[in-house]
Amino acid sequence: MSSGExxxxxxxxxxxxxxxxxxxxxxxxxxNNTEEHVAFKVKTTNPKKYCVxxxxxxxxxxxxSEVIVTMQAQKEAPSDMQCKDKFLLQSVVATPGVAAKDxxxxxxNKAEGRVVDECKLKVIYLPPAQxxxxxxxxxxxxxxxxxxxxxxxxxxxxxxxxxxxxxxAEKAAALQQSIKLRQELELVKRDMTRSRRGGxxxxxxVVVGLLGILLGxxxxxx
Numbered sequence: 001m002s003s004g005e006x007x008x009x010x011x012x013x014x015x016x017x018x019x020x021x022x023x024x025x026x027x028x029x030x031x032n033n034t035e036e037h038v039a040f041k042v043k044t045t046n047p048k049k050y051c052v053x054x055x056x057x058x059x060x061x062x063x064x065s066e067v068i069v070t071m072q073a074q075k076e077a078p079s080d081m082q083c084k085d086k087f088l089l090q091s092v093v094a095t096p097g098v099a100a101k102d103x104x105x106x107x108x109n110k111a112e113g114r115v116v117d118e119c120k121l122k123v124i125y126l127p128p129a130q131x132x133x134x135x136x137x138x139x140x141x142x143x144x145x146x147x148x149x150x151x152x153x154x155x156x157x158x159x160x161x162x163x164x165x166x167x168x169a170e171k172a173a174a175l176q177q178s179i180k181l182r183q184e185l186e187l188v189k190r191d192m193t194r195s196r197r198g199g200x201x202x203x204x205x206v207v208v209g210l211l212g213i214l215l216g217x218x219x220x221x222x
Contacts, residue, residue: 006038006091006117007031007059014069014087018125021073028067028089028121032059039094039103042067046085056103058094078125087121 008031016024032038038059042052051070059065069087090108092115110116 005115006034006036006093007040007089007119008033009089009119009121011121012119013122013124015124015126016071017128018074018077018081019128020077021075023073024071026069026071028069030059030065030067032061032063032065035061037061037094037096037098038091039098039107040065040089040091041103041105041108042069043088043090044085045087048072049085050087052087054100057100058098058103059091081125081127083123083125085123087123089119089121091117091119 010029010031014026014028016026018024028042030040040057040059042055044050044052049072051072053068053070055067057065057067092107094103094107108116
């Protein structure tokens with residue numbers, strides 16, 4: 001930024017993102033922080049290459065103005081991307097009420113008692129903007145790694161739920177089988193108990209019968 005007596009100029013370097021066969025624009029911002037009407041004029045060392053609008057004008061007191069510089073489409077790019085073109089912005093106090101169409105070259109001629117501010121602007125070429133990086137290898141179009149991780153998380157969660165459900169079903173089946181085996185074991189125990197009781201009663205009957213026969217035989221003999 002240039003902070004002269006009359007105008008503040010920004011930027012001091014005109015940066016153009018150079019592209020072949022394409023017009024490129026850059027703006028110059030002028031600020032008048034004085035109480036004077038200030039006339040300005042923009043000159044360039046290569047007028048055929050650049051279009052300046054407006055190239056002359058009036059900046060009112062405590063106000064701003066903007067100048068648009070357009071570089072014409074170029075057929076060739078400089079090998080070193082260096083540019084020697086320059087601009088010169090001149091400013092001078094103007095009579096209140098003067099219009100832009102009334103500005104003449106004589107107003108910027110240096111003479112006794114007349115202050116003419118001058119500011120030189122450089123031109124810089126910048127390489128064109130790089131295209132966006134391609135999609136990372138291995139990822140599908142429109143499918144981000146974050147979405148992939150999210151989907152994998154859902155899939156893993158579903159598989160875990162399936163495994164847990166299967167284990168719970170197997171556990172319930174094993175529990176039911178255990179209960180069934182216990183019930184069958186109880187039935188077997190009851191049958192064995194009954195068989196033992198029945199066996200003991202039969203033996204007693206047989207013994208009693210034998211004793212009765214033996215006693216009858218003895219009594220008969222006697």
